[in-house]
Amino acid sequence: MLKRNLAELSVADGKLYRDAMARYAGHVQLVTTAFNGERRGLAVTAACSVSDSPPTVLVCLNHHNEKNRIFFESGIFALNSLAFHHQALSHAFSGLEKLTMDERFGHGNWDTLVTGAPALVDAIATYDCRVVNMIPQSTHTIVVGEVAALRLGGQNPALVYMDRSYRTL
Template identity: 40%
Template structure:
């Protein structure tokens, strides 16, 4: 059955869906890379697994797959510039990384030092669907902070919603 939904209609509708802004990083034998993504979500909690969608036209696709690992860094409202750089405003990867402080993780990945949360993942599957690769990763480690307001993307703009951070009690 053919869809009656056009690409433009779908993209406009998805712009109305609020999503957290994340910088996805990788570091390994193939090199260091990173991109901005709003398409990230949990898959299951046993084992802890999440997925990230990455444009298949990205020159970094092979890098992420060859490294076999990635780190999802959930951004705060203070990270608008970093989000824009990793979205492609800054082409040079070293310049992108130079805009923030990064911590080396036991896996070899790097986490944004002041991210709200960082999920260090081992790539378990990469699947091409349409224009994007779905990267599925088992979460091997988590870094969390209790303050900060999440940077969100809605209506093609960065927004934030103040919350009572740390209220989950764990």
């Protein structure tokens, strides 16, 4: 009989859950938006495709962070998929360095596509989206966006985050 390392998860044990999720590989993306002359961007792995008809993606954002309100008010966002050479850029947008938004955006070359959300010029892919649904769930809001424009960049190795470090495929 195989021995299993089993831990019962209580509702209050977020650390155990976070440790388990650290083993989950996720493509690193920068989610960005702009509204009333302000820009915001975050490094995330909680983003994925929803549908190809119409092209739709989602991103999960912490709604307890007051600074994320701009994502819920702007009605737009861009998902910028990062390549392995974007590690420093991801770190700048992670919040760990306590950089201002202007300092974060100073680390990349940015333009806009259709919606006005900041688009990383050399991203593997940029999904420029209009928000079509927001679903509050626990500490986060699932923001669903219909892709209004798409830009494909170079076919560089993807930047992946797993076991609390960067990796590539």
